[in-house]
Amino acid sequence: ETGVTQTPRHLVMGMTNKKSLKCEQHLGHNAMYWYKQSAKKPLELMFVYNFKEQTENNSVPSRFSPECPNSSHLFLHLHTLQPEDSALYLCASSQGVGSNQPQHFGDGTRLSIL
Amino acid sequence: GESVGLHLPTLSVQEGDNSIINCAYSNSASDYFIWYKQESGKGPQFIIDIRSNMDKRQGQRVTVLLNKTVKHLSLQIAATQPGDSAVYFCAENIGYISSGSARQLTFGSGTQLTVLP
Numbered sequence: 001e002t003g004v005t006q007t008p009r010h011l012v013m014g015m016t017n018k019k020s021l022k023c024e025q026h027l028g029h030n031a032m033y034w035y036k037q038s039a040k041k042p043l044e045l046m047f048v049y050n051f052k053e054q055t056e057n058n059s060v061p062s063r064f065s066p067e068c069p070n071s072s073h074l075f076l077h078l079h080t081l082q083p084e085d086s087a088l089y090l091c092a093s094s095q096g097v098g099s100n101q102p103q104h105f106g107d108g109t110r111l112s113i114l
Numbered sequence: 115g116e117s118v119g120l121h122l123p124t125l126s127v128q129e130g131d132n133s134i135i136n137c138a139y140s141n142s143a144s145d146y147f148i149w150y151k152q153e154s155g156k157g158p159q160f161i162i163d164i165r166s167n168m169d170k171r172q173g174q175r176v177t178v179l180l181n182k183t184v185k186h187l188s189l190q191i192a193a194t195q196p197g198d199s200a201v202y203f204c205a206e207n208i209g210y211i212s213s214g215s216a217r218q219l220t221f222g223s224g225t226q227l228t229v230l231p
Contacts, residue, residue, distance in 0.1 A: 004157070042203070043158075043221040090157050100146035100165060100207060103219060105157035 003027045004106035006091050012112045013081065021076040021109045023091030031096055032074040033103060034066060037088040049074060050096070078111075086113045126228045133191040135225050137204035140185060146207035148219070149178060149189045153200045161189070161202075191227075199229045 004025045013019050025032065034046040048056035049068040063085075065077040074091055088110050092103040127133045139147075145166040150158035164171045164178045164187075171178050177190040187204050203224035 006157075040223065042223045045218060100163075102148050102160045102163050104160060105150075107155070107157040 003104050004091055004093055006089075006106035006109050008109055009107065010110045010112075012114060013078070014114050015081055015083075017081075018077070018079040020078065021089055021091075021111075023074040023076075023106055025072055025074075025091075025093040025104075025106075027093055027104060029093035029095050029104070030071045031094045032068060032071070033092040033094075034064075034074065034076055035090040035092060035105075037090055037108070039087075043090065047076075081111075081113045083113050086111055122225055123223075124226045124228070126230055127194050128230050129194060129196060131194055133189075133194045133198070133227060135189045135191075135202045135227065137187040137189075137222055138185060139187065139204075139206050141206065141208050141220075142182070142185065144206040144208050147178070147180060147187050148205045148207075149176075149187075149202060150205065150221075151198075151200045151202055152224070158203070194227075194229050196229050196231070199227055201226050 004023065007022045011019060031050045033048050036044045036046055045058045046060045046064065047054060047066040052068050052071060063080050067075040067077060076089060088108040090105050090108045092105045094103045095101040125135060148163040149161040151161050152158045162171060162173045162176050162178050164180050166182060169180055175192045179188045189202060191198055201224040203222045205219040205221045208218055208220050
């Protein structure tokens with residue numbers, strides 16, 4: 001079992017659809033993150049959760065809605081997305097948000113908006 | 115303001131040679147740095163990290179060097195193998211996003227390492 005698991009690996013959706021991305025970490029970490037990775041661009045932080053509480057929303061449009069029911073699971077609910085939202089969405093976890101600890105990533109969900 | 119790790123976009127090396135991947139940063143307050151490897155179709159994989167109170171740290175076949183004077187970070191890979199072909203990027207911890215919040219990692223855009231047979 002890998003440390004951070006994301007499903008689905010690929011998702012194609014229309015602009016009017018509603019879908020959810022799922023992330024699960026098996027590392028015992030208490031902080032979880034959503035990142036967006038677009039071609040040729042650095043990773044962009046979207047949301048941060050620490051002990052299930054959202055500690056950061058990095059100016060992300062409301063068509064992205066995160067949910068963190070517990071320290072091991074993180075969701076990203078999607079609705080009425082735009083073509084420019086097509087990207088690789090990466091989930092990460094770390095031992096804490098206040099300490100110098102590496103973030104460990106899943107393999108991402110490749111999202112394509114038609 | 116935020117700082118961004120800068121990379122040369124591509125690097126090609128012969129199998130068996132040593133690779134050196136460089137990263138420049140501009141925020142002198144950054145105190146923690148990480149190198150990641152990202153293979154095609156996969157997420158970033160942690161390679162090695164270093165804190166600002168160190169100049170060098172070694173792992174298995176990898177060494178990270180930190181030069182705070184010129185704000186430069188490098189990753190050295192010894193005896194490069196075909197499996198090392200990937201995008202490598204550095205990340206720096208630039209401080210707290212907001213009070214009591216997360217310490218934000220800022221990522222560079224990466225260097226594509228290609229290992230030639």
